[in-house]
Amino acid sequence: MFTGIIEETGIVEKIHLGKASAVLTIGAKRVLEQTKIGDSISVNGICLTVTGLSLKSFSADVMHETLNRSSLSVLQCGSPVNLERAMPADGRFGGHIVSGHVDGIGKITKICRDDTAVWYTISASPVILKYIVEKGSVAIDGISLTVANVFPEYFLVSVIPHTMEKTILKEKRNGDVVNIETDLLGKYVEKLYCSSAAFHGESKITKEFLTKNGF
Structure with missing residues (x-):
């Protein structure tokens, strides 16, 4: 989970393209502090898992689905990227709830x-x-x-x-x-509303119901 408050900008150092995936190596500084293999880092809003670490960079796998649905496919060596580590439990919530799963x-x-x-x-x-x-x-x-x-x-x-x-x-x-x-x-409300309507035949969640209950 992320907040959308960018910690620093990094630079794409290497791109290794596979048949339907890629491995990015990104130069950074601040987001490397206390980061371990398996941690999550948001790269241009996309939650990626750290698979490799060095003193000045980290690597992450990018799957086929991510390449198809995001702008990561147009990155080049030297491209700047927004970086944010996953939010710590005791951190400040400065932005809003960001999952790192782009639409x-x-x-x-x-x-x-x-x-x-x-x-x-x-x-x-x-x-x-x-x-x-x-x-x-x-x-x-x-x-x-x-x-x-x-x-x-x-x-x-x-x-x-x-x-x-x-x-x-x-x-x-x-x-x-x-x-x-x-x-x-918004996506969760829509899903619950549609599921309720499908299950009950007619949803009891109406505009009047939501207004009456403070929404």
């Missing part, structure tokens, strides 16, 4: 500076957009961000200077793809 990719279609903030317009498929709500949370390349506006084919986020400085967003340009993980809560 898919989006594309940056516009970047606009507004005083100190930078606005990103990100297009995505309807399957992803239905879980994105205004003022809700979304993880973009592993970064916990607040959704400013949602439209039928895209959504907007506003990024503060600190986030720009500490993440790879400052490297992004129009047309670049990003990994998107929507808020877990």
Whole structure:
């Protein structure tokens, strides 16, 4: 489990491509502290298991499914990546609940500076957009961000200077793809609602029921 607060940016040092998988070696510093083989590290929002360690880098396997559903397939040697270790039990929850299991990719279609903030317009498929709500949370390349506006084919986020400085967003340009993980809560609510309706014939969970009970 992660929070979406990036600890540092690393650099892809090696990419070993298999028939339908890959092994990434990523240069880093801070996330290597107290890290062991088998630990989880979020790389651009994707939970990867550490399979190799050195003093200045770690390695992780990337499976076929992950390559198909994320932007890891377009990484090259020298690419910067966002890194975050799994959240410790006694840590601060600075962002939101991020699982590291991305829902898919989006594309940056516009970047606009507004005083100190930078606005990103990100297009995505309807399957992803239905879980994105205004003022809700979304993880973009592993970064916990607040959704400013949602439209039928895209959504907007506003990024503060600190986030720009500490993440790879400052490297992004129009047309670049990003990994998107929507808020877990919406997906679980939808699943429970649909399961209840299928089991009982008609769900008792209605808008009126939720409003009455404080949702």
